[in-house]
Amino acid sequence: MTALLDHKLLFVTGKGGVGKTTVASALALFASQQGKRVLICEVDAKGDVSGFYEAPPTSFAEREILPGLFAMTMDTEASLREYLKLQLRIPVVGRIGPLAKAFDFVATAAPGVREILTVGKFCYEVRERTYDLVVVDAPASGHIISQLAAPQAINDLVKVGLIRSQTDWMLEILSDPDTTGLIAVCTPEEMPVTETIELAGRIREETTVELSAVVVNRVLPELFGQHEEAVFDALSGAGPTDDLAELVGGDPRPVLEAARLAVTMRRTRTTHLERLRRGIDAQVPMLYLPYLFTRLHGLRTTRQVAASLGEELGY
Amino acid sequence: MATSSRLGPVRAGQEAPTGTLDGLLAAKEIVIACGPGGVGKTTTAASAGVMAAVHHGGKVLVLTVDPAKRLATALGLEGIGNTERRVPADAFRSSGVRPRGELWVAMLDTKQSWDDLIRRHAPDKQTRDEILANPLYDNISGRFVASHDYIAMERLYEIHSEGDYDLIVVDTPPTRNALDFLDAPQRLADFFSSRLLRWLIVPYRSRLVNVATKPFYQVADRILGTQFLADISEFFILFQSMYAGFVERAEAVKRLLSDRRTTFMVVSTLEGVPLREAEFFAEELTSRDLHLGAMVLNKVLPSYLQGAEAARVAEALKERADELAAAMSPVLASVDGPLGDPDQIRRVLTEVADSFLNFRVVARREAEEQTHLGASPEVVATVPFFDTDIFDLAGLVRLGQQIWT
Numbered sequence: 001m002t003a004l005l006d007h008k009l010l011f012v013t014g015k016g017g018v019g020k021t022t023v024a025s026a027l028a029l030f031a032s033q034q035g036k037r038v039l040i041c042e043v044d045a046k047g048d049v050s051g052f053y054e055a056p057p058t059s060f061a062e063r064e065i066l067p068g069l070f071a072m073t074m075d076t077e078a079s080l081r082e083y084l085k086l087q088l089r090i091p092v093v094g095r096i097g098p099l100a101k102a103f104d105f106v107a108t109a110a111p112g113v114r115e116i117l118t119v120g121k122f123c124y125e126v127r128e129r130t131y132d133l134v135v136v137d138a139p140a141s142g143h144i145i146s147q148l149a150a151p152q153a154i155n156d157l158v159k160v161g162l163i164r165s166q167t168d169w170m171l172e173i174l175s176d177p178d179t180t181g182l183i184a185v186c187t188p189e190e191m192p193v194t195e196t197i198e199l200a201g202r203i204r205e206e207t208t209v210e211l212s213a214v215v216v217n218r219v220l221p222e223l224f225g226q227h228e229e230a231v232f233d234a235l236s237g238a239g240p241t242d243d244l245a246e247l248v249g250g251d252p253r254p255v256l257e258a259a260r261l262a263v264t265m266r267r268t269r270t271t272h273l274e275r276l277r278r279g280i281d282a283q284v285p286m287l288y289l290p291y292l293f294t295r296l297h298g299l300r301t302t303r304q305v306a307a308s309l310g311e312e313l314g315y
Numbered sequence: 316m317a318t319s320s321r322l323g324p325v326r327a328g329q330e331a332p333t334g335t336l337d338g339l340l341a342a343k344e345i346v347i348a349c350g351p352g353g354v355g356k357t358t359t360a361a362s363a364g365v366m367a368a369v370h371h372g373g374k375v376l377v378l379t380v381d382p383a384k385r386l387a388t389a390l391g392l393e394g395i396g397n398t399e400r401r402v403p404a405d406a407f408r409s410s411g412v413r414p415r416g417e418l419w420v421a422m423l424d425t426k427q428s429w430d431d432l433i434r435r436h437a438p439d440k441q442t443r444d445e446i447l448a449n450p451l452y453d454n455i456s457g458r459f460v461a462s463h464d465y466i467a468m469e470r471l472y473e474i475h476s477e478g479d480y481d482l483i484v485v486d487t488p489p490t491r492n493a494l495d496f497l498d499a500p501q502r503l504a505d506f507f508s509s510r511l512l513r514w515l516i517v518p519y520r521s522r523l524v525n526v527a528t529k530p531f532y533q534v535a536d537r538i539l540g541t542q543f544l545a546d547i548s549e550f551f552i553l554f555q556s557m558y559a560g561f562v563e564r565a566e567a568v569k570r571l572l573s574d575r576r577t578t579f580m581v582v583s584t585l586e587g588v589p590l591r592e593a594e595f596f597a598e599e600l601t602s603r604d605l606h607l608g609a610m611v612l613n614k615v616l617p618s619y620l621q622g623a624e625a626a627r628v629a630e631a632l633k634e635r636a637d638e639l640a641a642a643m644s645p646v647l648a649s650v651d652g653p654l655g656d657p658d659q660i661r662r663v664l665t666e667v668a669d670s671f672l673n674f675r676v677v678a679r680r681e682a683e684e685q686t687h688l689g690a691s692p693e694v695v696a697t698v699p700f701f702d703t704d705i706f707d708l709a710g711l712v713r714l715g716q717q718i719w720t
Contacts, residue, residue: 016352190704231663254625259667293673
């Protein structure tokens with residue numbers, strides 16, 4: 001398989017709440033730290049990406065927010081305007097409003113139309129070679145399929161017309177595993193693991209895009225080896241705990257209880273991790289990111305995650 | 316197994332809301348659980364429904380969207396589609412409670428719900444069949460994301476208007492934007508009453524293109540191709556025959572959402588991003604005069620992590636690990652010889668202390684978040700971190716007990 005960062009276009013998806021945007025932001029940051037010219041694009045327009053870089057809100061126009069790292073927010077109307085101008089050379093720039101609204105209606109009935117403006121923008125950036133890598137903070141698991149399948153869907157629905165002629169080159173970019181890849185982000189919990197396995201299956205069956213990696217986020221540290229756990233169990237016994245209390249001059253029970261919680265949490269999660277590994281094609285690499293015991297989210301966190309990602313990728 | 320309940324959830328020093336979920340659910344007919352993805356919304360909704368069936372009696376329906384497989388199995392939801400099904404009273408035995416009322420469950424099947432809707436509103440058999448066979452309809456009903464939002468509310472209205480249940484607890488679909496499903500009825504009504512839609516349809520109806528619309532068609536034709544445009548128009552013409560029914564229905568759904576008998580339960584965790592989203596949602600509910608009944612905060616770390624004495628002990632375990640290990644060595648050796656290895660005891664003490672201090676950072680951040688919660692529902696309930704997944708009725712009852720009073 002092509003090394004992850006040698007792709008030109010990477011979609012990052014995952015169930016809500018697993019840290020999809022964190023991983024996308026960190027991946028883009030890490031790639032830029034490796035000297036690549038990177039574009040990160042937020043599709044959902046929640047404005048989270050700018051928060052992860054402590055940058056002002058982003059818009060459709062790309063802006064360099066850190067050296068070599070550009071950010072933008074997807075906006076289908078702006079994308080339509082750009083598309084008409086650059087691709088179809090239709091001069092309607094001045095009066096886009098009614099057309100965009102009408103387009104909205106069409107897009108409601110034929111979902112591929114809206115999605116293709118989104119995917120098309122990324123493919124365009126790849127084709128023009130403006131960036132070494134485009135990282136997409138893509139919609140959550142459920143929606144990514146329709147987005148990636150859009151060019152094919154349009155091909156099936158629209159028999160003629162300019163749009164039809166546009167989908168071929170997009171499909172070429174999306175279908176090339178050396179160019180385009182999808183990263184599924186997951187946490188070691190029941191629902192995220194189940195959805196990730198389902199997603200992997202649907203990606204294979206319904207799209208032409210390759211699953212390039214699974215990122216497992218928030219992996220808890222292993223506290224003890226087997227022998228150490230026996231020591232811990234003995235320490236937690238009533239007698240030794242009382243002795244320890246006397247030695248440190250305070251009750252150690254909450255501290256021991258917290259460690260017990262950490263051990264049990266880790267154990268439950270390990271079973272989900274094993275299920276994930278079994279459910280995903282053995283060729284697909286898994287990258288493990290540690291649970292971050294940090295105070296806040298923001299660039300500090302993004303840098304930490306980027307560093308962990310770099311280690312996992314072998315840099 | 317719950318993390319020992321005597322340790323309890325974090326309770327921060329906010330002005331405590333006075334209500335309980337018990338009281339809230341007793342007074343309402345519809346509870347809509349909403350909030351960001353991945354916070355345990357489905358489980359919380361199911362749990363609230365179970366508790367109402369157990370304590371209040373009557374017929375309680377949990378209408379869910381996408382439950383975890385094991386939860387679906389436990390509730391007998393597998394493969395039942397839109398059919399409402401009663402959870403047998405026997406199923407409660409393992410949870411140690413005897414429900415006073417009946418618990419019913421149903422899953423939302425978007426495609427089937429749309430088909431039912433078409434059957435109900437189509438003016439005649441031919442229109443109905445043409446719509447059901449239209450490829451664009453297939454797209455709109457099966458894949459179009461916003462259609463899930465609408466259909467969930469539509470199903471709720473349908474079930475409520477049949478008057479079979481005392482309480483309906485609805486789990487909302489995960490939406491990109493938490494507001495989508497609130498706006499869905501209105502958007503649908505707007506959609507079918509739009510002037511632009513008529514623009515789109517007119518030329519294929521009358522074959523007359525006036526001066527105003529001509530530029531639009533030239534562009535649209537060029538982009539989409541005439542055939543595709545014609546397909547779309549045909550679809551909309553068919554749909555227009557149901558316009559009045561749809562708009563009326565959407566209005567009724569909207570009224571039901573703002574009815575006094577309906578309340579909203581926002582579910583979140585205390586993590587930054589989901590919590591911001593939940594707060595934003597709560598604000599929106601309030602600004603739309605919808606009833607923000609409860610906020611349920613899931614996966615809250617135990618309060619003992621915040622204790623000052625425990626933190627001092629953890630620091631001491633770390634700093635004096637060598638000395639403490641030496642002192643504890645004979646104690647542990649007396650339990651079992653090999654356990655007395657001072658090196659290993661030192662490592663264990665350091666790990667234990669580090670782990671506590673790590674989790675403490677997160678617990679304190681979360682407590683701070685809860686103190687400054689930017690929402691004022693009648694009920695705020697916290698659920699401690701369960702260290703295993705909830706996948707049966709016993710688990711739902713256990714969770715329910717945390718939020719009930």
